[in-house]
Each structure stands twice: as C-alpha cells, then as structure tokens.
Amino acid sequence: MLRIVTLSLQVSIAAVGIAALLGLPLGALLAVARFPGRQALIIGLNALMGLPPVVAGLLVYLLLSRSGLLGSLGLLFTPGAMVLAQAVLIMPILAALSRQVLEGLWEEYAEQLRSFGAGPCRAVPTLLWDGRFALLTVLLAGFGRASAEVGAVMIVGGNIEGFTRMMTTAIALETSKGDLPLALALGLVLMAIVLGVNAAAQGLRDAAARSAG
Incomplete structure (x- = not known):
C-alpha cells in the first residue's frame, strides 16, 4: 500500500507543478492583456475545465503511442505518462481559475503598475506574487x-502492479475484485491526504493574514 500511496502523491504533485508552470502565467496574462481572440481563448479554457478524463487520457495515449509524435520517448505505460495526462487535464482548470482570481487584483493595481510603465508581460509576475496566497x-x-x-x-498507465498502480486505480480494481476492505482503506487514505493538504494550505493563508494584519 505504501508504494501505491507514494506513487499517487508523486504523480499528482508533479502534474500540478507542471500544470501550474503553464496555467498560472497563462491565467495571469489573460487577466491583464487585451488581444484579438482573448474571449475565445477564455471560453475554450472554461470549456476544457469539464474535459472528460478518458478523452484526455486518449489524447495523451495517441501522442505517446508508437505512431504518435512523442512515441520515440517510450513513456507510454510509465508514471511519466500519468503525470502528462493529469497535467493536460488540470492545466485548463488552473488557467481559468487563476484568471478569475487575478482579474480582481489587476483592477486594483492596474493604474499603479501602468504609472511605473509596466506592460502586461511585466505585470504578470507581480500579480502572481501578490496573489500567491x-x-x-x-x-x-x-x-x-x-x-x-x-x-x-x-x-x-495501464494500472501495472508495482509500477503504475495508483490509489484511485487500485480502489477501482479492488472493488471490482470484491476486496472492499482494501478499497475502503485506500479511499480513507486518499481522503486523509486531501484533507491534510487543504488544512496545511488554510494554515498558510491564516498565517499570511495575521502577518499582514
């Protein structure tokens, strides 16, 4: 079980990191810049927030298959492929939500930043830093x-035992096999991890609020 939990955390954290590197700057740029096609891009990102996971998985599968553009990398049925699939799935979510969050900050700081001669590209890092919490x-x-x-x-990933089996895929497999105690145990661990991460983030926000006050 420990290997499954560890792999799940590694894949999810890596996927969030990659998606954040792309999605947060894109969201900030959409919050501050005005250019042709901006509204269409926003609509597209909002639509992709509801992208079915199996569709994302299929697209990544085609990309990483032998005949795909990245087939030569040999990533299919590896943890790297799972990281890529999750990153594709959540990047639009991070971009769309960060745009909504940072548009309010831009309205507050726009005049001041413009007075310093900061264009959209220079304003993006400032907004990301000020809005970090x-x-x-x-x-x-x-x-x-x-x-x-x-x-x-x-x-x-293929749900390969000892290599690409994660908590969610293990829960689905063990449930189908009738091993409900193991499936339930994995489900409780997954819930505990999510609650722990949220509690830690809330603690950081509260600490920042106290220091600011």
Whole structure:
C-alpha cells in the first residue's frame, strides 16, 4: 500500500507543478492583456475545465503511442505518462481559475503598475506574487482533480502492479475484485491526504493574514 500511496502523491504533485508552470502565467496574462481572440481563448479554457478524463487520457495515449509524435520517448505505460495526462487535464482548470482570481487584483493595481510603465508581460509576475496566497485555492482545486483521477491514468498507465498502480486505480480494481476492505482503506487514505493538504494550505493563508494584519 505504501508504494501505491507514494506513487499517487508523486504523480499528482508533479502534474500540478507542471500544470501550474503553464496555467498560472497563462491565467495571469489573460487577466491583464487585451488581444484579438482573448474571449475565445477564455471560453475554450472554461470549456476544457469539464474535459472528460478518458478523452484526455486518449489524447495523451495517441501522442505517446508508437505512431504518435512523442512515441520515440517510450513513456507510454510509465508514471511519466500519468503525470502528462493529469497535467493536460488540470492545466485548463488552473488557467481559468487563476484568471478569475487575478482579474480582481489587476483592477486594483492596474493604474499603479501602468504609472511605473509596466506592460502586461511585466505585470504578470507581480500579480502572481501578490496573489500567491489566493492562488493556493486554485492549486488545491488542481490537486484535488489530479488525486481523484482514474480514467486518464488507467489508459496511459495501464494500472501495472508495482509500477503504475495508483490509489484511485487500485480502489477501482479492488472493488471490482470484491476486496472492499482494501478499497475502503485506500479511499480513507486518499481522503486523509486531501484533507491534510487543504488544512496545511488554510494554515498558510491564516498565517499570511495575521502577518499582514
């Protein structure tokens, strides 16, 4: 069980990190910049927030298969493929939610930043830093989606025992086998991890609020 839990955490944390590197700056840029096609991009990101996991898994599978663009990397049915699938799934969520969070900050700081000659590209890092505690909620949403994922990681990981089996895929497998005690134990561990991460993030926000006050 320890190996399954460890792999689940490693994959989900890595996926959130990769998705954050792409999604948060994109969300911040959409919050501050005005350009042709911006509204269409926002609509697209909002739509992709509801992307079915099996569709994301299928797209990554096709990308990593032997005939795919990245087939030569040999990532299919490895933890790396599961990280990529989860990152594809949650990146639109992080981008769309961070845009909503940072638009309020931009309205507050826009005039001041413009007076310093800061364009959109220079304003993005400032907004990300000032909104870092508010963005914790966005990252938690991404982590929650990643840690609960089954379909995409099942397709690209194969649920191989001792190699790509995660908590969610193990719960689905053990339930189908009738081993409900193990499935329930894994479910409780997963819930405890999610609650622990949320509690830690809330503690950070509270500490920041006290120091600011």
